[in-house]
Amino acid sequence: MADYSGVAIIGCAEVPYQRRRPGGSTLALLADAFQRAIAHAGIDAAEVDGLAVASFTLPPDHAIDVAWQLGLTLRWCMDDALGGASGIDMLQHAARAIQAGDAHTVMILSADHFEADDFKHLVDTYNRTARDRLAPLGFGGPNALFAMVTQRYAAAHGLERTDFAAVALAQRDWAMRNPNAVYRSELTLDEYLAAPFVAEPLCRYDCVPVVSGADAVVLRAGRDGIKIAALGTRYNGDQQEGDGWPTGLAAIAPALWRDAGAGPEEMDVVSVYDDYPVMVLAQLDDLGFAGGDVARFVAERLGRLAVNTSGGQLSAGQAGAAGGLHGLVEAIVQLRDEAGARQVPGASRAVVTGYGMVQYRYGMCANAVVLQA
Amino acid sequence: MMLRACIACGHTVFPARLRCPRCGGTAWRDDPCYTGVIEAVTAIQPADPVHLATVRTAHHVRLIVRLASAMTPGASVALHEAGDGAVWGQLG
Numbered sequence: 001m002a003d004y005s006g007v008a009i010i011g012c013a014e015v016p017y018q019r020r021r022p023g024g025s026t027l028a029l030l031a032d033a034f035q036r037a038i039a040h041a042g043i044d045a046a047e048v049d050g051l052a053v054a055s056f057t058l059p060p061d062h063a064i065d066v067a068w069q070l071g072l073t074l075r076w077c078m079d080d081a082l083g084g085a086s087g088i089d090m091l092q093h094a095a096r097a098i099q100a101g102d103a104h105t106v107m108i109l110s111a112d113h114f115e116a117d118d119f120k121h122l123v124d125t126y127n128r129t130a131r132d133r134l135a136p137l138g139f140g141g142p143n144a145l146f147a148m149v150t151q152r153y154a155a156a157h158g159l160e161r162t163d164f165a166a167v168a169l170a171q172r173d174w175a176m177r178n179p180n181a182v183y184r185s186e187l188t189l190d191e192y193l194a195a196p197f198v199a200e201p202l203c204r205y206d207c208v209p210v211v212s213g214a215d216a217v218v219l220r221a222g223r224d225g226i227k228i229a230a231l232g233t234r235y236n237g238d239q240q241e242g243d244g245w246p247t248g249l250a251a252i253a254p255a256l257w258r259d260a261g262a263g264p265e266e267m268d269v270v271s272v273y274d275d276y277p278v279m280v281l282a283q284l285d286d287l288g289f290a291g292g293d294v295a296r297f298v299a300e301r302l303g304r305l306a307v308n309t310s311g312g313q314l315s316a317g318q319a320g321a322a323g324g325l326h327g328l329v330e331a332i333v334q335l336r337d338e339a340g341a342r343q344v345p346g347a348s349r350a351v352v353t354g355y356g357m358v359q360y361r362y363g364m365c366a367n368a369v370v371l372q373a
Numbered sequence: 374m375m376l377r378a379c380i381a382c383g384h385t386v387f388p389a390r391l392r393c394p395r396c397g398g399t400a401w402r403d404d405p406c407y408t409g410v411i412e413a414v415t416a417i418q419p420a421d422p423v424h425l426a427t428v429r430t431a432h433h434v435r436l437i438v439r440l441a442s443a444m445t446p447g448a449s450v451a452l453h454e455a456g457d458g459a460v461w462g463q464l465g
Contacts, residue, residue: 129388136459137439138423145437148413148427151446199415239394241386241435360388361427361435 002259007095008225009371010218011041012332016180017213017317021113026057029111029214029319030066037107037216048218050076050103052094054086054110054321056122066109076103080321084273084356085235085365086110087325091217092231092367098221105221111214112320119210122320129360140199142275142358143207147199149244149362150206150278156243157294159281161201165192166298167277168205168314175311177342182209182317205314206277213319215329226335226371229349230259233367240359247279248366249286249353256351257288260370264288267370268347269334270305271327273355274312279363283353287368306344309334327352328369335373348373374454376434378404385432406430408465411448414440428452428462438462 013036015029030053038045051074053063061069063079076097080086087110094106114122123141125131139145150164169189175181187205195203232255234248257263264287272283281294289305290297310316310330313323331350333339339347354367377389381398392399409428412435416422424440428450438452438460451465 132458133388133460134437136455136457137425137437138417139425139437140417140423144415144417144423144425147415148425151413151415152427197416197418199417201415241394361437 002230002255004095004099004228004231006221006223007098008220008222008227009332010043010220010225011037012218012329013037013040013216014180014326014329015111015214017182017211017319019182019209019211019317021212024113024212026055026111026113027061027066027069029113029212030055030109031070033109033111033214033216034070034107037218041218043105043218045070045072047105048072048107049074050094050097050106052078052080052090052106052108054080054082054090054324055112056320057112057114057118076106082324082354082357082365083321084275084324084363085354085367086321087217087328088231088352088354088367088369089233091219091228091328091369092233094219095228098219106219108217108219108325109214110322110325112322113212114210114320127359130358133360143199143202145358145361146276146278147202150201150276152243153245153278153282159295159298161193162189163295163298164206164277165189166302167280168192170303171274171308171312172315174309174342175315178310178316181311181315182211183311183315202276208275208313208318211317211319213317213322215319215322215325217325217328217332226332226373228369229261229372230256230370231368232256236364237366240361240364244362245282246286247282247355249283249368252366252368253287256368256370262349262370264351267349267351268306269309269331269344269350270307271331271350271352272307273323273327273353274308274314275318275356277314279355280307283355287351287353309339309342309344324354324356331371335371374406374452374460376404376406376430376432377401385434387434387436406452408449408451409436409462411444411446411450411462413446414444416443426450426462436460
């Protein structure tokens, strides 16, 4: 059933991302996001009867422990483990719970706090395959994997480094107008091309700055707020036996746009999960933005689309699992006309994607939501 | 090194998984694999670079493989699985 009526997004929040957060904690970040979100939504904590949490660093606690920490009595509670796809996954589950009457007001929270070796430990033990087959290679995390996807995607689509640079540069441009982005200084093509490789052909500007932070979204039964016009999901779409593209979005897109009653060209704001520039291009292509010619799309169209208007994770930062909510929060902020210096005038429709959970060579998850103000 | 082949339909996978994605079978056998072709390479910097490659086997299984030194796409490699689970490739 494609109908998501009777559910409204009434608020959101982001705890400013920080590269170092001495003395911080995942729980404190979740609580901070919670407080900001209920204030933004204009509701009382007591009204929240549903909670969804995604976090890599929350264990040994889970969502139910967060409910206890926050003093919430719930009818509905879930943990989400879909990483970069967790935001839209939680949105889907929360919306359905509200439609079914299982909850009335749902708080969606994501946060991660990283210290010293936390991130290295996370990538080396991400799943069994990472622990048993990738860590022993000394792979050091997903950069090397997506460096190779980038290489093959470039060869298949006739792209140069400058095409991937275009993604990083365009997003940095937006980030310069986002006071919360961790990278806000101008980035030039010369700087990009001169930057040493991290995992060839990726340089540091192709890789997200890992930060500590949190995001939140509040949904409520009713019609007053931002609506879900369409939502699609596809997990383990190609059994991980493909190239890393097309992503699951290619299969999701036709029904997504049909249900939304609109096409890519009618989206005022686009948030694509940007763990790497190659995945930004692949997802935009899969959604139908590139008309089958990615090189031409980059040259003629990318710079004129409002993509990842916060600067995306590449410039704003990736706060672990909160990266899965970041693009959604940015789209909501834009549709609420609260984006300040980076506001897309009159934004009323947005498409947001989720991606991630690398199984050996690339991510397993793809999802997307179209929002309507 | 060993790939895993579905006994029911012969489909080959790596890493191992419980049910065959092609036929749903749950019985597997070892499928020895000695060589592959490099599809992509990268060097993780800085300091002593770690060279990794995406290698395609004859059964079109893709592996992430460590190389002792830089090599180029298209090159053939001899594959060997170390005791710690790492798959290594070298000229061959």
